[in-house]
Structures are given as C-alpha cells and as structure tokens.
Amino acid sequence: MATEWQMPPSTGQCAAGDRAFEPGDAFRAYLFATPGGYERRDYCLACAPPAGEAPIASWKARHAAPSAPRRRALDVETVYALFEGLAADGPPQQRQLRFVLALLLWRRRVLKLTDTVQEGEQEHWRFAAPSRGDLHVVERPPLAEEEIERLSAQLESLISGQVPIDAVISDASGVANA
Ligand SMILES: [Zn+2]
Structure with missing residues (x-):
C-alpha cells in the first residue's frame, strides 16, 4: 500500500x-x-x-x-467540515490530519495564521477563520517539512474533485474500533 x-x-x-x-x-x-x-x-x-x-x-x-x-477544485466547505470535525486532542493520526487540513485551508485563505506558540517540545499554530469568527489552535505534528508537504499534496488530490452532499464528518472521533 x-x-x-x-x-x-x-x-x-x-x-x-x-x-x-x-x-x-x-x-x-x-x-x-x-x-x-x-x-x-x-x-x-x-x-x-x-x-x-x-x-x-x-x-x-x-x-x-x-x-x-x-472538477479539480478543492471544496473548501468539505475541507472545513472535515477540519472542524476533528478533535484537537484526538489520536495522533487525527491530530496530524487536522494540521494538514489547516494548511490546505490556510493556503486558500479560509484560515489565517495568527501566530505559533511553543510549549516545551510541542509547537501549536493558531489560526483564525475571519469569515466565521472562529479561532483554532492546531498542534504541529512531529514530521519533517517535506513529509508534511507530501501528505498535504496527497490529501488535496484525494479530496478534490468531489461533489459533496453533506460535507460532514461523521465518525472521525470513533477511531477506537467502534
Ligand atoms: Zn457497496
């Protein structure tokens, strides 16, 4: 795989x-x-x-x-719904996905990077969604820059071309073998 x-x-x-x-x-x-x-x-x-x-x-x-x-365009509503549906304190794979989705939204100017905060080993990126009045604190995963780039490009190609219906994340928090 x-x-x-x-x-x-x-x-x-x-x-x-x-x-x-x-x-x-x-x-x-x-x-x-x-x-x-x-x-x-x-x-x-x-x-x-x-x-x-x-x-x-x-x-x-x-x-x-x-x-x-x-339709190759990325549907930002789908991406935003996915992003919002992921818990900030979920399992590592979901926290990683959350960061990559935040990057995609940032590049499309849906999110604005306000600042980054270092807490011990952990870096957090803080984003604002100006049109929605939301603030998001996103944990930067412990990955190299190029690995994040690769995941980001990969995710974009997997999500783009969608014709979303509900753009809703349903089971992202139920990872523990529901
Ligand atoms: Zn089937």
Whole structure:
C-alpha cells in the first residue's frame, strides 16, 4: 500500500465490490492513515469498511458523470467540515490530519495564521477563520517539512474533485474500533 498515494480520487466503484457507481449516486469516502500516507476508499451507502479498519475521517459525496469536466477544485466547505470535525486532542493520526487540513485551508485563505506558540517540545499554530469568527489552535505534528508537504499534496488530490452532499464528518472521533 506504500505507493497508493498516487491513486486517482475515485475508483468509480464501491470498495466492497458490490456495485459500480452511476452518475449521481451517493457514496461515502473514507480516509485511512497508512504507512505510505493517506489512503482513500469509497463505499456505497449500504457498505462500510471492515470492522477493525478504522478510518480517520469520512465524508459523503456524489459520483460525478464521467463526461462532466473533472472538477479539480478543492471544496473548501468539505475541507472545513472535515477540519472542524476533528478533535484537537484526538489520536495522533487525527491530530496530524487536522494540521494538514489547516494548511490546505490556510493556503486558500479560509484560515489565517495568527501566530505559533511553543510549549516545551510541542509547537501549536493558531489560526483564525475571519469569515466565521472562529479561532483554532492546531498542534504541529512531529514530521519533517517535506513529509508534511507530501501528505498535504496527497490529501488535496484525494479530496478534490468531489461533489459533496453533506460535507460532514461523521465518525472521525470513533477511531477506537467502534
Ligand atoms: Zn457497496
């Protein structure tokens, strides 16, 4: 799975193998943390990842028509909903995802970096969401700059091209084998 990070955003079929998506079909995309980085799998609404494989996040979307021009733009509402749904004190993989999502939002000027705070070994980045009046304190994960860059690019390609329905994170906090 180490090279999966270059896979296309959607395979067009349920990862459980029971059906191919038709244009307009709703599905849920699940994001997993793997040794190679993030991996995404889409399941139809009747299926879910096997128990024991806990996703770090998920979102609902619709399958686009194959003839439609591919929408590569990142939907900031989806990203913001994912970001907001992740607890600041969640498991390490979720805290890492939270930081990477904050970077994506910062680059799109949804978030504004106000300052960074060093507390012992831990660095926190503080972001404001001016249009929403929100403030977020985000833990910087203990990763090298280029690793963060790689995860960020990977995540962006996994999330972009979505036609989100609810843009809601549903189970990001239920990582402990629900
Ligand atoms: Zn299915």
